[in-house]
Amino acid sequence: MAATQQEQEFGSDPTACRDTGHYKHEYNEGFVDKWDELIDWESRAKSEGDFFIDLLRERGAKKVLDVATGTGFHSVRLIEAGFEVVSCDGSPEMLAKAFENGRQRGHIVRTVQVDWRWLNRDVHGHYDAIICLGNSFTHLFSENDRRKALAEFYATLKHDGVLILDQRNYDAILDVGYSSKHTYYYCGDNISVYPEHVDDGLARFKYDFPDKSTYYLNMFPLRKDYVRRLLGEVGFQHIETYGDFQETYREAEPDFFVHVAEKSYREDLE
Template identity: 75%
Template sequence: MTADHRTDSGLPELGRTVQEFGDTPTEVRESTHYKHEYVQTFVDKWDELIDWRARYESEGRFFVEQLRRRGVRSVLDVATGTGFHSVRLLEEGFDTVVSADGSAEMLAKAFDNGMKFGGHILRVVQADWRWLNRDVHGEYDAIICLGNSFTHLFSERDRRKALAEFYAMLSHDGVLILDQRNYDAILDTGFSSTHRYYYCGDGVVAEPEYVDDGLARFRYRFSDGSEYHLNMFPLRKDYTRRLMHEVGFQRIETYGDFQSSYAEGEPDFFVHIAEKAYLEEALDGEVTA
């Protein structure tokens, strides 16, 4: 893994400490802007926000069991972040785990975490989802896109392109697991969160600072007084499911906070599990979309 990844301006990407949003931060709605948001100082605090131990306990074996019941052996983690799920799957004995991310800072942290937690040498690749096949090689039984990461894509064209790239890299009976915040509830009734799942760190506050139909700008405040922001697109649940279906996924199940039954406004997060295989029940018209 090389450390001299560069931005579009040609400047080294690693080591930046100041987020760049310009004079009108709520107008920043670009799919590539996350590179200016995950600065080194923010990435260094990311595990404080997640709390690996608490997240391990909160999600239990949900993802592991979903993958095992489908006979998955190889996994591409396309939004590895600091490597939590990549390390978890390696610890669980999956044959192949490749860790991709668009942020060089995140990949460097993930690589370090792989060594720190279990002595794993992560196979890391810096990749843009829209051209995933260009940067990552091979075919995988499963692709996971977790941590609300898909909401960094601001245009429908980019979302469709990324889903098509995921679809193309899956084996014939492969599965995509993608999660997102419950933006329906945030848009319709306002923000609330139990913080039981995903962002479990004590003393860290993650909440929306500004929300409209095209932007959810979240503020992250840490116990030392530092503060960072992420600009994300507020995906509605049924819209995400429709895009998956239109790209070609045949059967789509959606869980709310890892439960198959839930009231629409209750979950903090939705998890979509989209199967590529042309199953008999799908051909008979029982596709869930």
């Protein structure tokens, strides 16, 4: 039987559910089983091309920590491109799915269940790069949580490491209204994704699948410049932001922003 909103346990008032840790209940087994249908690995690989692979290679990265692996799409792509990857997620259901997806493609995905706020407690060593993709950072609902997570990312990177973090274009959603071409991120056919509720502290997205099953995600609508400011305040030296993988864009047009934050000390920025 298809999972319902109630089975995801948002409580009597779903728009009041604004807790960082709640995502673990949102990604239940039913929703996780649908996630690859939403993404469509083959179509998504074509749409984003080698954007992330090229960014990492340009910076000489070899050892990568995927802190929001989900069902493993980017981890597997990076493994196949020759990177050494460790795959993390807070959802055990997602990690199990990522491991199985990797196994089906002939890879052993090294998985670790983590809470970003205590990343260094569970993940040891330093990495050339961290990727935090799939709009995952917006599961953090408090500024303290966001700052703590970014500080953990920063500490886990080598001295010249890079963090690649993406987010929905919440500026456009809040200021203009929602529209999505579903060109790059959610490439599955006949799947409806739209925000059922939006205010300054919550974007509640509804996911309708062809089999009539419905799921929801509650996320914090992060503004682009706010994220860039936090990255700088945590210590990242140079931050570039792409709109749907393009260096130049009109602010309201991209579905997603990708922030590339470099840790390496830049004297020219003084």
